[in-house]
Amino acid sequence: MEMEIKEALAQLDSMEDSHWTADGAPATAAVTEIIGRKVSRQEIIDAAPKFTRENMDLSEKQEEEQEQEEEEEMIDISLLEDFSVEEPMDPSELVENFLKKMDPKLLPQVMDILTKQLQIIEEKEKQLQEMKRKVKLCRATTSSWIKQLIPDMTNQEAIKAYIQSSFNNRMKKSKQIQEILGGLKPSDIAKLDPRAAIDKAFARKTGRGGQRPVR
Incomplete structure (x- = not known):
């Protein structure tokens, strides 16, 4: 019966308005007349x-495409949609959360994603490498400008460090002396002269001589 309908459809003329409905479907009356028995709309669709008037291809390829489309409509693609917006993950997560639960026919699309x-x-990565190259060049250029425009302070810093070290040593020695003398000042020490008064008098150089008289 199906082949009869297809053979009848093949005899329809796309230029003959009576063979078609207003929306371009085969007219049941035209098919009925060709076959010689009453044909329903559902039989023609099956x-x-x-x-249609614009698509009169009755080849097996068309049927296969129709079956494939119907099959695809039945496949649940929600997991594929979820996977397409996921961040990169570990292989174990991919297997457990998607590959095991997904229709195998969708795996090529997973590969494409x-x-x-x-x-x-x-x-x-290429963009980051280019940014890294530019930053390194800018850093080297800035370093070159610093060497040209800012004098080398190494010698000055060394001199300053030596002066500071000498000062620290003097202060350290002074502190040690103060601790030994118990707080006496150098001027106080100068006053502690064990010589007799006459010896100190003769020690001073005057116009009258500097020798002590002999007895």
């Missing part, structure tokens, strides 16, 4: 679901 993600990452 025999050639996509057959991963390939695109890899391309994006590689492009970003």
Whole structure:
């Protein structure tokens, strides 16, 4: 019966308005007349679901495409949609959360998504490498300008450090002396002269001589 309907549909003329309905579907009256028995709309749809005035292809390929489309409509693609917006993950997470639960027919699309993600990452790596190159060049240029415009302070710093070290040593010695003398000042020490008064008098150089008289 199905082949009869297809053969009848093949005899329809796309230029003949009476063979078609207003929306381009085969007219049941025209098919009935060709076959010689009453044909319903559902029989025509079952025999050639996509057959219209604009699409008169009755080949097996059309039927296979129709079956494939119907099969794809039945596949749950929600997991694929979820995966497409996920951040990169470990392989174990991919297997447990997606591959095990997903229709195998969707795996090629998973591969396509991963390939695109890899391309994006590689492009970003190139951009980062270029940024790194520019920053390193700018750093080297700035270092060169510093050497040209700012004098080398190494010698000055060494002199300053030596002066500070000498000062610290003098202060340290002074502190040690103060501790030994018990707080006496150098001027106080000068006053402690063990010589007799006459010896101190003769020690002073005057116009009258500097020798002590002999007895």
